[in-house]
Amino acid sequence: MSNNFLTPNQQKIKKKNIITLCTIAVLILITFVISMNTGVIKLTPMEVIRTLFGQGTAEQHLILFEFRLPRIVIAVLVGMGLAVSGAVLQGISRNALADPGILGINAGAGLAVMLFISFFPTTKAAPVFLLPVLAFVGSGLTAIIIYTLSYKRHEGITPMRLILTGVAVAAGISSAMIVLTLRLTPENYQFVATWLAGSIWGSNWRFVLSLLPWLIVLLPFVYSKSRVLNVLNLGELTAVGLGASIEKERRWLLAASVGLAGASVSVSGGIGFVGLVAPHLARQLVGAKHQFLLPASALLGGLLVLMADTIGRSILEPSEIPAGIVVAVLGAPYFLYLLARLKE
Template structure:
């Protein structure tokens, strides 16, 4: 990247940092339990009232951090899947990975007789195992010996698996207690239920390890995006690298949805927006995609909390309202 391109990246990176900060301030300051902007700094410095400190440190801040981490994880997972599948429409939610994680979490919730909040550290593992099984099935059914992964078939198979697994979740809860039905229904809608400090601690290691691997492998991702023949010519072991990166994408997506619920389209939109702004080089567009994904999820949750006075619309529904037209646009554009 030459000097002008470096300046361009720095300009956009600073822009999205500032935009993210403004969205974070809005997320903390707006809602039924609001904290005015002029009291925010004082409360952060420990000079707020008991009510203000409770709203900030027990309600707003953990929720916002969960949303930021989950948005970053979904954006990174989407970027990986789009590269290794050669499919610009790939997203953890669209190709069934989120639904796979959700099925595992549903089974765990229904059949483990204990308070689910005590399992903050186990849920990402449960989600990862079930999401990985789903990803393997989607991969097998969309793979061709002659042409490898077929992009359109990948989306169709993924959508089919997502629908089937969501239906299976509904069958499992059809004879369950009302409380269990409410939890699964909220999860399917993308309601941010794990908005507490233990879930941040549980989610953070998955994101840190995943991002470290991805940024170490950023050149490999660039080479894979050039095509399999060129990648093999440059000495890249395609199957091994694709498997590793697939595991990272599944782990990131599963960890995110284990605490946020079934949220789609973040992993679709964030990488696209970043690539259009800064170009296809992973080293530079991934940081932008992470900021876009985090900001998008925080913004969607904030809109869902303030758009209706008497209720909260799940963030997953708000993101879907934004992402569905974008998905249709990309689908039309790809043809």
């Protein structure tokens, strides 16, 4: 909407939201720089700058460009994908607790990736680029099961039924994954255990390239549906009255959400709560309009995962704590807080 059609108060809110988005972007940049300096082998800020401009040593170039930068970029991209996926799920279900991890979508993607990794090495180029596709298939099938079991003809989808169904399906998938781990070799078992904890395991540029196309396509698509999400938040009757094709739009948005979650999980492992925490924090900062909520969620998700991965790499050097565990330490209490508020 042009500024000419906005009231002074709306223009003030828009300006405030833009400043908020820029502030979060600056925080990501600061964390990005700190993360480049974090690791077993320390690099000073000047060494990082010289290496970025091609003046560092061969060792510094290897550390920065082959190990740290891909992982940092993946952390930001994964956070964006999971956060926007959660924002979309909350929008189409009008459920404050909707999240790809809680609803079992991440578990479905993880099961597909785990099955593939159990039989094929991930060192070859082709399997790496197939992982997001397989994760999308796994998460898509899971979403269809949850949607089908949650939907009642005369009631549609109620928030509590959706959550309970998602938790039950996620528990079933997790049980299946535990059974599958009994058949793994020790090497694959160690990888799967690390993956389930939410470690940024795909830390090279091939994994960045396998994830990036999904975000380049799906994030703009979801943003183009901002007005639809705003209308859906008004309720089904109001949305129908305004001419929205509810089921059609829900299916498209659900597919986009599943694609974002599946592609992100395929290179990051089972990181939960990002899709829950980031949209809620964004809603408090910029309001409920998805024109600002979606970008804010993406930025906050990227910041959250990047901070979690940086803390996990630095707090117990030379050992690492998976980013998923760090996020869970923050996300689980927040989830319980939201659950308590909904019961009030």
